[in-house]
Amino acid sequence: ENPTKQLLFSIVKAPGCSSAVILGLFFPCSDESLFVYDCSSAEKQPLGEKGQDGKGTDKGSDDILAFAFSPSGDYFALTDDNKRLILFRTKPSWECVSVRFVNRRCTSLVITAAEDKIFVADKSGDVYSYSITEPQADGKLELGHVSLLLDVALSADDRYILTADRDEKIRVSLTKAPYSIVSYCMGHREFVSKILVIPNCPDLLLSASGDSTLRLWEYKSGEEVHCCQLSTICGPQATKPDQKFTVSRITYCCQGGYVAILCDSIPTVYIFQLDATARQLVYKEQISLKHKGWDIAFEEMGDLWILQEDKEAPLLLYRACDGQWKAVTDDKGLQKMSKYIQDNWTVFEGEKFGLKV
Amino acid sequence: MAAEEEEAAAPPQKRFYRQRAHSNPLADHTLSYPSRPQDMDWAALFPSFFPPDAAPGTAPARVEFVDVGCGYGGLLVALAERFPQTLAVGLELRGKVAAFTRARIRALRAARPGAYGNVACVRANAMKHLPHFFRRAQLSKLFLLFPDPHFKRTKHKWRIVSPAMLAEYGYVLRPGGLVYTVTDVPELHQWMLRHFGEHPLFEALPPAQLAAEPLLPLLPSVTEEGQRARRAGRAPNSAVFRRRPDPPAAAP
Numbered sequence: 001e002n003p004t005k006q007l008l009f010s011i012v013k014a015p016g017c018s019s020a021v022i023l024g025l026f027f028p029c030s031d032e033s034l035f036v037y038d039c040s041s042a043e044k045q046p047l048g049e050k051g052q053d054g055k056g057t058d059k060g061s062d063d064i065l066a067f068a069f070s071p072s073g074d075y076f077a078l079t080d081d082n083k084r085l086i087l088f089r090t091k092p093s094w095e096c097v098s099v100r101f102v103n104r105r106c107t108s109l110v111i112t113a114a115e116d117k118i119f120v121a122d123k124s125g126d127v128y129s130y131s132i133t134e135p136q137a138d139g140k141l142e143l144g145h146v147s148l149l150l151d152v153a154l155s156a157d158d159r160y161i162l163t164a165d166r167d168e169k170i171r172v173s174l175t176k177a178p179y180s181i182v183s184y185c186m187g188h189r190e191f192v193s194k195i196l197v198i199p200n201c202p203d204l205l206l207s208a209s210g211d212s213t214l215r216l217w218e219y220k221s222g223e224e225v226h227c228c229q230l231s232t233i234c235g236p237q238a239t240k241p242d243q244k245f246t247v248s249r250i251t252y253c254c255q256g257g258y259v260a261i262l263c264d265s266i267p268t269v270y271i272f273q274l275d276a277t278a279r280q281l282v283y284k285e286q287i288s289l290k291h292k293g294w295d296i297a298f299e300e301m302g303d304l305w306i307l308q309e310d311k312e313a314p315l316l317l318y319r320a321c322d323g324q325w326k327a328v329t330d331d332k333g334l335q336k337m338s339k340y341i342q343d344n345w346t347v348f349e350g351e352k353f354g355l356k357v
Numbered sequence: 358m359a360a361e362e363e364e365a366a367a368p369p370q371k372r373f374y375r376q377r378a379h380s381n382p383l384a385d386h387t388l389s390y391p392s393r394p395q396d397m398d399w400a401a402l403f404p405s406f407f408p409p410d411a412a413p414g415t416a417p418a419r420v421e422f423v424d425v426g427c428g429y430g431g432l433l434v435a436l437a438e439r440f441p442q443t444l445a446v447g448l449e450l451r452g453k454v455a456a457f458t459r460a461r462i463r464a465l466r467a468a469r470p471g472a473y474g475n476v477a478c479v480r481a482n483a484m485k486h487l488p489h490f491f492r493r494a495q496l497s498k499l500f501l502l503f504p505d506p507h508f509k510r511t512k513h514k515w516r517i518v519s520p521a522m523l524a525e526y527g528y529v530l531r532p533g534g535l536v537y538t539v540t541d542v543p544e545l546h547q548w549m550l551r552h553f554g555e556h557p558l559f560e561a562l563p564p565a566q567l568a569a570e571p572l573l574p575l576l577p578s579v580t581e582e583g584q585r586a587r588r589a590g591r592a593p594n595s596a597v598f599r600r601r602p603d604p605p606a607a608a609p
Contacts, residue, residue, distance in 0.1 A: 124514075125521065142519035146383065146484045159606070168392075177604045179520070179557055181528040184488040188392040222493075303473050 070111035098135035121149035164192035183222035208247030253298035368469035369460035405474035430458035455480035503582035503587035527558035541586035546594035
C-alpha cells in the first residue's frame with residue numbers, strides 16, 4: 001500500500017435539494033480539510049437566451065443530477081438541474097476548473113481513463129463529449145438513442161462507449177466512431193437503470209434494470225452470460241409478495257470482486273461476489289439498514305461506505321472479515337465525516353444524497 | 358391466428374381499417390416485440406420457409422429486406438413477386454394499417470397457394486425495435502418510402518431519418534447493403550440526402566450504379582402513398598445509399 005495515497009471521498013447532495021454541497025475529505029494529509037462547494041454559487045446561464053424553438057429557457061434548480069470521478073481520482077465532474085457541467089481538479093487540492101452549459105438535463109456522466117474527455121448522457125437520448133484538456137470548449141454530439149438515456153459507461157481502455165436507455169436497450173459503440181454500433185446487449189424487459197464495466201474483467205458488463213434482474217454480459221458480442229433474478233435471491237425477505245427490485249445503485253470492488261447494490265425503497269444493501277472464471281454472480285449476504293439508504297460506495301481497499309438517512313449514524317463503514325461483512329466504528333475518516341453531517345443535519349435532513357469514493 | 362385466417366381469405370377493404378395518418382413513434386404503444394432477435398418466431402409469419410421436416414443443421418431462413426413504414430403493403434407485394442425466395446418484412450406502427458396489410462397478404466396467399474409466403478407485416482415501432490427483431494448485419498435492403506415528413510420543427514425528432522436512426526440502420530444492414538429512399542416532399546428529400554451524406558457509414562450510389570438499379574423505377578409508384586402523390590402531380594425524389602464497410606476498430 002502506498003502510504004502517500006490519498007483517499008478521496010465526497011458526499012454530494014443529489015436530486016431534491018435546493019442547494020448543493022460537495023464535501024471532500026483527504027487523508028492522510030496533515031491538513032485534514034473538508035472541501036465544500038456550494039453549486040448555487042456557480043455562474044448561471046444568462047437568462048433571456050432562447051432555446052432552439054424560440055421558447056425561453058426554463059428555470060431549473062441547483063440539484064445535482066449526476067457526478068463522477070475520473071478513474072484515477074484526479075478529476076471530478078458534476079452536472080445539475082440548471083444544465084451546468086462543472087469540472088474540478090482534485091490534485092494538488094480541490095479546485096473548480098470550469099463551468100459549462102449542457103443542452104439538456106443529464107442523467108449520467110463518465111470520464112475517460114485517458115482523462116481527456118467527459119461523456120454526458122442526457123434526457124433526450126444524446127451523448128455529448130466535453131474536453132478536459134480544453135476545459136472551456138463546447139460539447140460535441142457523439143451519439144444518440146431515440147429514448148431517454150439512464151446511464152453511460154466506458155470500457156477500461158476507453159475503446160467502447162456503452163449507453164443504457166429506458167427502452168430496455170444497452171448499446172455498445174466504438175468511442176472513436178460512435179456512429180458505429182458494435183453490438184446491443186438485448187434481454188432486459190424494462191428500462192436499464194445502471195451499467196458498469198467490471199474493471200478487472202474488462203470484457204464483462206454488469207447491468208441492472210426495472211425488471212428486477214442483474215445481468216452479466218460479454219458486451220462486445222452482446223451475449224448475456226448470467227441473469228440474476230433478484231426477486232428469487234433477495235425475495236424471501238421481501239415485505240410485499242410482488243416486490244420489485246429496481247437497483248438504484250451499484251458499486252464494485254476489484255479486491256474480492258464484490259458487488260454491492262441498493263434497490264429503490266428497500267433499506268438493505270445486498271452483497272454479491274463475481275466469480276470471474278464461471279462468469280456468475282454469487283449472492284453473499286445482506287446488510288439491513290434501519291433507515292433508508294441513500295448511496296453506497298466501495299473504496300479500493302475493499303471497505304464499503306453506506307450513506308443513510310439517519311442523524312445518529314449517517315455514514316456506515318463495513319469491512320469484510322473472513323468473508324463476513326462487519327461494521328467498523330473506529331475509523332477517523334468515518335468519525336470526522338459523520339460529525340460534519342450531524343453538525344449540519346438541518347441542511348441534509350430530508351434530502352437525498354449521493355456518495356462517490 | 359387460425360380464426361383470423363378462416364374469416365379473412367377475401368381481400369380486405371380499406372374502409373374497415375381507417376386510421377389517422379400520423380403516429381407518434383416516441384409514445385409507448387402496446388406493441389408486442391421479441392426481447393432479442395433469437396426469440397422472434399419467424400416461422401409463424403413465414404410457415405412455408407420453416408418446414409418442420411427441414412434437415413438438421415440447415416441454417417434457418419432469415420429476413421433480408423425490411424420496409425420501414427410499409428403502410429398498406431404495396432412494396433411488399435411487389436417484392437414478393439420479384440424476389441420470391443427472399444424473406445421481406447414490413448414494419449408498420451399504425452395498428453389498423455398493419456392489420457390491413459396482414460389481411461391483404463393472407464388473402465393473396467389464399468388466392469395463390471405457394472405464392473406470397475415470403476412477405477409479412479409486423480406491427481412494430483421501427484424507431485425503437487430494430488435491434489429487437491434483427492441481428493447485426495442481417496439485412497441486405499432497407500426501404501424508406503414516403504416517410505411521414507413531420508413538418509413541424511418540434512416533431513423533427515419523430516422523423517425516421519436522423520443521426521440516431523442512421524446508426525441503427527448501419528447496424529442492421531450488412532456492408533454493401535442498400536437503403537432506398539423516396540419522397541414527394543422536396544425538403545424531406547434534402548434532409549435525407551444531407552443526413553445520409555454526412556454519415557460515415559453510408560455513401561450515395563454513384564449515378565452509373567443508380568441507373569442500373571432494377572428496383573428504383575418501381576418504387577415511386579408501387580405504394581399507396583406514391584400513387585396518391587402521382588395523382589396530385591407531386592414528383593417523387595428517389596435516392597439509394599450503400600452501407601460502407603465497418604471502420605477499423607479504433608486502436609486504444
